[in-house]
Amino acid sequence: MEYCYTASEDSIVYDVPAYTGFDNAVMKTGYIAEISAISGDFGLVSGETGDAGWVEMSKLTETGEEPEHSRGDINNDGKVDMYDLGLLSEHLGSREYLPDGIFLLRKCELAAADINGDGKVTDGDVLVYLMLICS
Numbered sequence: 001m002e003y004c005y006t007a008s009e010d011s012i013v014y015d016v017p018a019y020t021g022f023d024n025a026v027m028k029t030g031y032i033a034e035i036s037a038i039s040g041d042f043g044l045v046s047g048e049t050g051d052a053g054w055v056e057m058s059k060l061t062e063t064g065e066e067p068e069h070s071r072g073d074i075n076n077d078g079k080v081d082m083y084d085l086g087l088l089s090e091h092l093g094s095r096e097y098l099p100d101g102i103f104l105l106r107k108c109e110l111a112a113a114d115i116n117g118d119g120k121v122t123d124g125d126v127l128v129y130l131m132l133i134c135s
Contacts, residue, residue, distance in 0.1 A: 002107060003043065003060035005031045013053035013099070017042035024053035025099045032103040033060065047100025069112035072132065074105065076112070085129040088113050091121065 005011065005027040013025040017039040027033065033055060036046035043060065045052040072080035074087045087105065091113065094104045105113065113121045115128045 001035050002063045002066075003033050003035050003057075004063050005029060005033060005055070005059060006061045007059035011056060011059050013045060013055050013102070014042070015053050017044070017054040025102060027055055027059070027102065030104070031098075032063065032106050034101045034103075035060070045099070045101040047102075049100045052099035052101040063106055066106065066108035069108050071112060071117070072115040072129065074109050074112045076109075080115070080129070080132055082133055084113075085126070085133060088121070088126060088129060092123065092126070 006029065008029060011027045012023045013027060014020070015024050033043070033045045034047060035043035035055075035057075036051075037044040038057060039054070041057055042054040043057045044054055067076060069076050070080075072084060074084040077083070087109070091104050091110070098104070103110070110121055113125060115125045115132075118124065
């Protein structure tokens, strides 16, 4: 299930479901976490390559139903433009520091970001955005 981190202060992603343990990452306001299990007050953040750690569920809000996005329209404003390219660029840069299972974009936004339709969000999508925006 997809959740959004809504607390105003940063929070630690722990390696165990407790307020102690090794810090795996930090959650910031607006980050999206894929939660696969809940243990007490903590949710397990999971991604394609494994588990990233545990976060406090009280600081997360379920994202709910995913709105439908047109291909390329990441922010769902009805057009493909430089704002979408900026979101894509920010997402790609975040993969350097965010563990698998924690994202800047929701699944529906990631699906829209895959503008070349290859099933992945990569630099190849950036090139397609640039061609569309600059033409």
